[in-house]
Amino acid sequence: MTAITLPARPRPFWRQLVGFNLLTGIIGAIIGWLIGALIGNAIHAPSLDYYSAQAGQNDIAVLLGYLFGVIGFLVGLGFANYPIRRMMGHPPTLAEHESAGEGAGRYFRLCTDHKVVSIQYIIGIGVFFLVGGINAMLIRVELLQPNVHAFGANQYLTLVGVHGAMMMGIMTSGVLGPFANWVVPLMIGTRRMAFPRIESFTFWLLMAAGVVLVTTVFFGGFQTGWTGYQPLADQGTAGYDAYICFFALVGLSMCLLGINLIATIVTMRAPGMTWSRLPIFVWSVLATASLMALAAPMLIAALLMGALDRTAQTAFYVAGNGGSAYLFQNLFWVFGHPEVYIVALPGFGIVLELLPVFSRKPLWGYRLAVAGMLGVALLSFFVWQHHLFVSGINADLRPFYMLSTELISLPTGFVFVCAMGTIWRGRIRFTVPMLFCMGWVFNFLFGGISGVFLSDVPSDVTTHGSFFSMAHFHYTIMGGLVFTLFAAIYYWGPKMTGFSFDERLGKIHFWTLFISFNSTFGPLFALGLLGQPRRVVTYPSNLQPLNDWVSVSAFVIGLSMLVFLYNLIWSQLIRRERSPDNPWNSKSAEWQLPTPVPVYDFERFPVFDRHPYPYGVESAPAPNAVPAGAE
Amino acid sequence: MNEVNHWRRVVLWWLLATVICTPLVVFVLAPGLPPGNGSEQAAGQVVDNTVLLGLSTPVTLAVLVYFTYAMIAFREREPAATVLDGPHIDGNATIQTWWLIVTTTLVLFLAGYGTVRMLADGAGGGQGPNPIAAPAQSKGALQVQVIAQQWKFTYRWPGYGGVETSTLVLPTNRTVEMHVTSLDVIHSFWAYQLGVKADANPGFDNIAYVTTRGPLTFNVRCAELCGVFHGYMFDHGRVVSPAAFSSWIKQAQTRYAGVTKTLPPYAPSYEPDPQRRGG
Numbered sequence: 001m002t003a004i005t006l007p008a009r010p011r012p013f014w015r016q017l018v019g020f021n022l023l024t025g026i027i028g029a030i031i032g033w034l035i036g037a038l039i040g041n042a043i044h045a046p047s048l049d050y051y052s053a054q055a056g057q058n059d060i061a062v063l064l065g066y067l068f069g070v071i072g073f074l075v076g077l078g079f080a081n082y083p084i085r086r087m088m089g090h091p092p093t094l095a096e097h098e099s100a101g102e103g104a105g106r107y108f109r110l111c112t113d114h115k116v117v118s119i120q121y122i123i124g125i126g127v128f129f130l131v132g133g134i135n136a137m138l139i140r141v142e143l144l145q146p147n148v149h150a151f152g153a154n155q156y157l158t159l160v161g162v163h164g165a166m167m168m169g170i171m172t173s174g175v176l177g178p179f180a181n182w183v184v185p186l187m188i189g190t191r192r193m194a195f196p197r198i199e200s201f202t203f204w205l206l207m208a209a210g211v212v213l214v215t216t217v218f219f220g221g222f223q224t225g226w227t228g229y230q231p232l233a234d235q236g237t238a239g240y241d242a243y244i245c246f247f248a249l250v251g252l253s254m255c256l257l258g259i260n261l262i263a264t265i266v267t268m269r270a271p272g273m274t275w276s277r278l279p280i281f282v283w284s285v286l287a288t289a290s291l292m293a294l295a296a297p298m299l300i301a302a303l304l305m306g307a308l309d310r311t312a313q314t315a316f317y318v319a320g321n322g323g324s325a326y327l328f329q330n331l332f333w334v335f336g337h338p339e340v341y342i343v344a345l346p347g348f349g350i351v352l353e354l355l356p357v358f359s360r361k362p363l364w365g366y367r368l369a370v371a372g373m374l375g376v377a378l379l380s381f382f383v384w385q386h387h388l389f390v391s392g393i394n395a396d397l398r399p400f401y402m403l404s405t406e407l408i409s410l411p412t413g414f415v416f417v418c419a420m421g422t423i424w425r426g427r428i429r430f431t432v433p434m435l436f437c438m439g440w441v442f443n444f445l446f447g448g449i450s451g452v453f454l455s456d457v458p459s460d461v462t463t464h465g466s467f468f469s470m471a472h473f474h475y476t477i478m479g480g481l482v483f484t485l486f487a488a489i490y491y492w493g494p495k496m497t498g499f500s501f502d503e504r505l506g507k508i509h510f511w512t513l514f515i516s517f518n519s520t521f522g523p524l525f526a527l528g529l530l531g532q533p534r535r536v537v538t539y540p541s542n543l544q545p546l547n548d549w550v551s552v553s554a555f556v557i558g559l560s561m562l563v564f565l566y567n568l569i570w571s572q573l574i575r576r577e578r579s580p581d582n583p584w585n586s587k588s589a590e591w592q593l594p595t596p597v598p599v600y601d602f603e604r605f606p607v608f609d610r611h612p613y614p615y616g617v618e619s620a621p622a623p624n625a626v627p628a629g630a631e
Numbered sequence: 632m633n634e635v636n637h638w639r640r641v642v643l644w645w646l647l648a649t650v651i652c653t654p655l656v657v658f659v660l661a662p663g664l665p666p667g668n669g670s671e672q673a674a675g676q677v678v679d680n681t682v683l684l685g686l687s688t689p690v691t692l693a694v695l696v697y698f699t700y701a702m703i704a705f706r707e708r709e710p711a712a713t714v715l716d717g718p719h720i721d722g723n724a725t726i727q728t729w730w731l732i733v734t735t736t737l738v739l740f741l742a743g744y745g746t747v748r749m750l751a752d753g754a755g756g757g758q759g760p761n762p763i764a765a766p767a768q769s770k771g772a773l774q775v776q777v778i779a780q781q782w783k784f785t786y787r788w789p790g791y792g793g794v795e796t797s798t799l800v801l802p803t804n805r806t807v808e809m810h811v812t813s814l815d816v817i818h819s820f821w822a823y824q825l826g827v828k829a830d831a832n833p834g835f836d837n838i839a840y841v842t843t844r845g846p847l848t849f850n851v852r853c854a855e856l857c858g859v860f861h862g863y864m865f866d867h868g869r870v871v872s873p874a875a876f877s878s879w880i881k882q883a884q885t886r887y888a889g890v891t892k893t894l895p896p897y898a899p900s901y902e903p904d905p906q907r908r909g910g
Contacts, residue, residue, distance in 0.1 A: 153859040225856050231833065232816040232858055319834035320902045325817055326832065361717040368727050390819065391830040392759035392837030398749065403742040413734045420697055426717040427707045438702065445694050449687045456745040458679040458754035461828045462666050465819055465854035529665045531823045533854040536862035585714040616719030
């Protein structure tokens with residue numbers, strides 16, 4: 001199979017010098033910020049702002065600065081070029097930003113090649129994951145001692161808030177950004193996403209969001225945690241404006257990413273890729289993308305109202321003026337609960353996609369697995385008030401929310417039984433990705449079982465808002481998402497970059513992470529039951545031994561991540577050992593392509609004529625071997 | 632090599648693990664579970680946790696034993712260069728149906744059980760201004776208003792002339808109706824040993840019931856992030872004999888008589904000043 005090559009576009013000399021790329025983007029961001037702040041300071045009336053005025057800050061200027069800064073960043077990256085060219089009468093084209101014939105520079109500019117965007121996503125998200133992780137380490141440093149403080153109470157809460165927001169905001173796209181963008185077009189047999197410019201847009205928007213969140217430290221941080229509850233938020237300095245802007249940008253990015261993936265999966269499948277031949281990972285992406293597209297607008301609306309409360313003197317969340325503090329809680333969790341399944345579902349897909357490869361058996365109960373994912377997606381919109389079980393709102397609806405929350409364990413159970421059926425009587429190979437999948441099984445089992453306690457109202461009265469619930473969602477999100485994310489990196493990484501990972505380092509990474517993860521978050525269940533509420537800067541001194549144990553284990557998690565970082569740099573940048581085309585002997589479509597995958601993926605569109613997991617079938621042909629490649 | 636009956640082995644291992652672990656969990660671990668037996672509601676939560684643990688232990692063990700067995704029994708013993716496939720089994724309608732039946736039954740039972748337990752006495756949770764679940768003796772319940780503000784709880788007694796105290800003292804063996812409200816941001820009143828947790832919202836009356844038992848000292852903590860000193864928002868309350876309680880409240884009434892006069896009249900909730908927006 002030969003790659004389609006495009007004639008390299010001749011670029012004018014001045015364009016090679018000034019852009020459009022990340023550098024012009026940053027310049028645009030700075031110019032935009034200055035314009036926004038200028039306007040904000042001009043229209044701001046001193047009599048009106050009673051939030052940040054005491055801190056000498058102007059919410060309007062800060063919010064407009066962020067808004068114009070992000071617009072300037074995107075214009076600087078070149079996102080305005082194509083619409084302007086079209087308005088001026090130029091013909092529609094897609095080739096303008098494809099990556100053929102470009103070097104490493106393509107990773108620093110608008111690129112519509114889905115494979116380039118995926119690499120951008122991995123690195124970009126990785127940087128912010130590192131920031132969030134360092135925050136977690138600092139939180140555990142503070143909690144080493146109940147009465148000796150490494151940070152002030154305000155600094156501590158900002159660390160907690162940035163850690164939570166970073167992990168729940170940026171990492172929401174942790175699997176879909178890098179892996180769905182990369183693998184879905186290849187699995188369903190298309191050369192690009194439905195909206196390639198929007199694909200790149202979602203990435204750069206997410207990066208802008210991450211930077212905005214970090215800048216909260218210049219405005220005093222925010223004290224609300226990642227949930228940003230009103231009316232506490234009203235007391236916040238302009239640091240809370242950074243939170244608003246961050247989550248609104250993340251929401252926009254998520255929503256567009258979801259729409260893009262849905263459109264791609266629904267409309268761009270190759271001939272023969274019927275719904276019942278869709279690989280299970282694509283189903284999980286479809287379920288997740290639907291949640292993203294439907295849930296994220298709720299978040300954006302909630303934050304917009306918060307921004308108006310802070311700047312335009314509205315009173316959506318002000319109890320005394322006809323608003324309600326419950327409104328924010330409700331809107332936030334209408335988004336927030338689908339959000340946690342947005343984080344969990346891609347993990348289900350990765351595990352069920354990888355188990356057949358390493359058990360050498362077809363996926364057991366394909367339809368049940370699909371039903372499980374769609375069921376989780378559907379039910380996730382009907383459970384949000386379990387976050388408000390003791391809040392006093394709609395107390396008579398608690399039996400319903402108890403039922404709906406516990407019902408979610410049924411479709412989750414489908415995923416488990418399909419995983420169990422798949423490995424039964426297989427020929428299991430414990431490669432690094434397989435180890436991470438097994439780690440997921442263990443972690444998510446405990447995450448799920450502890451969720452049953454939280455969904456039961458009498459039991460929840462003890463555990464609500466305590467370290468128990470914190471341990472629960474770390475088991476499902478870190479034990480679920482992060483473990484499967486690493487499985488995906490070790491599994492698809494060699495195909496994406498062309499270089500294989502060091503397996504020994506990978507195994508060290510897995511075992512240290514698995515043990516230290518459980519040693520960190522297991523005791524947190526006990527701490528919660530013993531009465532430690534979340535987000536406290538101090539705690540009873542009799543809880544210190546357990547807290548110290550947890551802190552030390554958390555530092556081992558940090559070391560384990562350094563092992564991964566070392567493996568990544570050593571294997572991908574220094575050793576650079578060529579990966580074979582199909583190191584795992586997978587029968588999935590993406591592994592039948594040459595490594596690295598050519599710019600336009602397929603020379604001809606593949607035709608699919610069978611189930612995606614033909615393991616144990618005599619001489620099953622590779623999926624796209626039928627017409628493609630045969631000139 | 633004889634064909635091994637893997638199914639039978641997994642089931643036997645699971646039975647063995649369940650028979651050993653479930654009684655340990657139910658009879659050794661569960662009785663020591665928080666929040667203890669400080670009140671009817673707390674004891675009820677312990678019972679609830681015991682039932683949940685008793686049911687989830689066999690389920691957890693089933694998955695753990697299954698995966699452990701499968702990983703050991705079905706590992707590729709001598710990974711050859713040519714990768715061999717396992718058998719082409721892509722589903723089993725009977726197993727899938729049974730899985731569905733068993734898990735659905737379990738879930739419906741849990742939801743039903745939780746609902747019944749919650750409706751019996753409110754389970755100590757906040758239920759808003761119109762509670763749907765109250766203990767049997769709630770008619771003549773002792774009323775106390777819990778007022779949360781940054782970063783302190785105070786307690787107001789409508790039955791005793793609206794006096795406001797800075798500690799919570801309750802009589803033994805009495806049903807107490809707690810009206811939890813806030814003056815600024817959202818807090819959560821968590822009386823740990825009493826098994827009470829109720830969010831405190833500004834402008835909102837959140838009612839939680841508790842039926843006290845014997846004398847004890849309990850911890851009160853704020854369980855909802857409420858600003859920088861959230862971590863320091865805790866105090867201690869006491870459950871004392873009815874005689875000690877009435878002498879304590881009389882003392883408080885006399886001592887704070889001057890303060891009580893300057894307080895706003897008792898109300899289910901107090902609107903925060905909107906111009907200051909809780910701060």
